[in-house]
Amino acid sequence: MRHFPAFLDLRGRTVLLLGQGEALEAKAALVRAAGAELREAARFAPELLEGCAAAFAAGAPEEELRALAEAARGRGLPVNVVDRPELCSFIVPAIVDRDPVTVGISTSGAAPVLARLIRQKIEAVLPPGLASLAALAGRCKDAVRRALPETGARRRFLERVLSGPVADLALSGREAEAEAALHRALAEAEATPPGFVHLVGAGPGAPDLLTLRALRILGEADVIVHDRLVPEAVLDLARRDARRIFVGKQRANHCVPQEGINDLLVQLAREGKRVVRLKGGDPFVFGRGGEEAEALAAAGVAHAVVPGITAALACAAAAGIPLTHRDCARALVLATGHTRNGEVGLDFAALARPGHTLAVYMGVHTLARVRDGLLDAGLPATTPAALIENGARPDQRVLAGTLAEVAAQAPGWTRGGPALLLVGEAVARRTAAPDLATAA
Numbered sequence: 106m107r108h109f110p111a112f113l114d115l116r117g118r119t120v121l122l123l124g125q126g127e128a129l130e131a132k133a134a135l136v137r138a139a140g141a142e143l144r145e146a147a148r149f150a151p152e153l154l155e156g157c158a159a160a161f162a163a164g165a166p167e168e169e170l171r172a173l174a175e176a177a178r179g180r181g182l183p184v185n186v187v188d189r190p191e192l193c194s195f196i197v198p199a200i201v202d203r204d205p206v207t208v209g210i211s212t213s214g215a216a217p218v219l220a221r222l223i224r225q226k227i228e229a230v231l232p233p234g235l236a237s238l239a240a241l242a243g244r245c246k247d248a249v250r251r252a253l254p255e256t257g258a259r260r261r262f263l264e265r266v267l268s269g270p271v272a273d274l275a276l277s278g279r280e281a282e283a284e285a286a287l288h289r290a291l292a293e294a295e296a297t298p299p300g301f302v303h304l305v306g307a308g309p310g311a312p313d314l315l316t317l318r319a320l321r322i323l324g325e326a327d328v329i330v331h332d333r334l335v336p337e338a339v340l341d342l343a344r345r346d347a348r349r350i351f352v353g354k355q356r357a358n359h360c361v362p363q364e365g366i367n368d369l370l371v372q373l374a375r376e377g378k379r380v381v382r383l384k385g386g387d388p389f390v391f392g393r394g395g396e397e398a399e400a401l402a403a404a405g406v407a408h409a410v411v412p413g414i415t416a417a418l419a420c421a422a423a424a425g426i427p428l429t430h431r432d433c434a435r436a437l438v439l440a441t442g443h444t445r446n447g448e449v450g451l452d453f454a455a456l457a458r459p460g461h462t463l464a465v466y467m468g469v470h471t472l473a474r475v476r477d478g479l480l481d482a483g484l485p486a487t488t489p490a491a492l493i494e495n496g497a498r499p500d501q502r503v504l505a506g507t508l509a510e511v512a513a514q515a516p517g518w519t520r521g522g523p524a525l526l527l528v529g530e531a532v533a534r535r536t537a538a539p540d541l542a543t544a545a
């Protein structure tokens with residue numbers, strides 16, 4: 106960064122304007138808008154700088170410009186000579202003015218036209234009513250500070266009101282209504298314990314497959330409770346100072362038992378924390394999100410679920426396999442190969458029906474049993490199948506063939522990453538998925 110951005114408080118201060126012409130008049134208008142008193146002069150004399158907070162010059166003889174620049178620097182006064190960067194101690198950015206919101210854009214003098222183009226874009230996206238919204242926030246600042254002394258609670262409250270219905274009212278010019286709504290929301294926030302748990306689906310592990318809502322909520326979290334399926338690249342998107350708690354979860358190796366996770370979520374919420382329970386895929390698809398939501402509801406903890414892209418959708422897309430197809434697959438079944446008391450416990454007769462695509466989660470270790478169950482129920486051994494390991498991640502691998510072939514080869518092929526089995530005629534409709542390194 107060549108120039109350090111800072112905003113000068115010139116209210117009631119004297120600013121020297123030396124010279125003449127349009128460029129200087131433009132600066133005079135800006136300085137006046139900032140509440141400064143102008144001292145205008147056509148010729149330079151050092152005493153003109155007496156009591157000044159800054160100086161601008163344009164349209165004056167060269168020796169006067171140089172003399173001003175030197176004298177101002179000598180006194181440590183900010184000086185700007187229009188279009189003469191070598192004589193300036195500061196530059197004036199392109200400005201978007203929604204007072205009290207001010208946006209300054211600088212290219213460090215490299216491309217002022219580009220700065221103006223950027224300004225036009227920002228002008229277009231910032232609503233004119235932004236000024237009212239910022240002014241409202243300014244007026245209510247002390248009340249909010251008194252009602253919500255805890256920094257995190259105050260930040261969340263302001264984030265909510267500055268982007269929700271209160272903001273809509275202020276942006277549309279209904280300032281009195283906006284202020285009343287803000288005070289109502291403040292009274293509510295003061296009365297309710299602020300703890301909240303979001304059960305958030307992190308998708309298959311690729312950070313750009315998070316939903317925008319998940320991203321926003323991760324950015325607001327105080328604590329993130331996560332497990333093994335959530336990679337570091339996704340966790341890195343959370344608020345930097347959010348506490349991370351790893352609760353494990355690997356097949357048959359639950360670092361913290363489910364009851365312990367439920368209790369932890371309740372306890373953190375009761376401490377007033379904004380908790381994100383971050384889970385691979387979707388929380389409600391083989392993610393025990395239902396159990397956690399039940400525990401939170403039973404404890405009276407406010408909570409919400411943010412869906413994520415479940416493995417079946419992510420793996421199918423990344424491997425180029427359609428899950429439904431008008432010619433051959435009119436139903437999609439999500440099943441788990443996980444055992445309970447040593448039993449796979451699936452209704453194979455229902456799963457072996459023609460015209461289905463079957464997605465089996467957690468099925469690598471029971472793949473032979475799943476195959477046997479399907480074949481016994483009448484599914485042909487030649488039915489197309491694919492095993493997708495680390496789906497939608499850079500190290501994705503695909504083992505494709507018939508159900509018999511995939512089940513036979515899988516034990517020697519798998520590298521232990523999460524893997525999903527897809528079975529059904531639609532699997533044969535696979536097209537290339539060119540942007541991921543896949544091994545077929």
Ligand SMILES: C[S@@+](CC[C@H](N)C(=O)[O-])C[C@H]1O[C@@H](n2cnc3c(N)ncnc32)[C@H](O)[C@@H]1O
Binds near residue numbers: 387392466467495
């Ligand atoms: C406990 S379940 C969680 C499922 C998750 N809630 C979801 O909606 O995808 C874990 C299983 O999901 C599947 N899985 C999750 N992420 C995967 C990925 N990136 N590639 C392949 N399978 C995945 C595997 O079958 C894994 O054993």
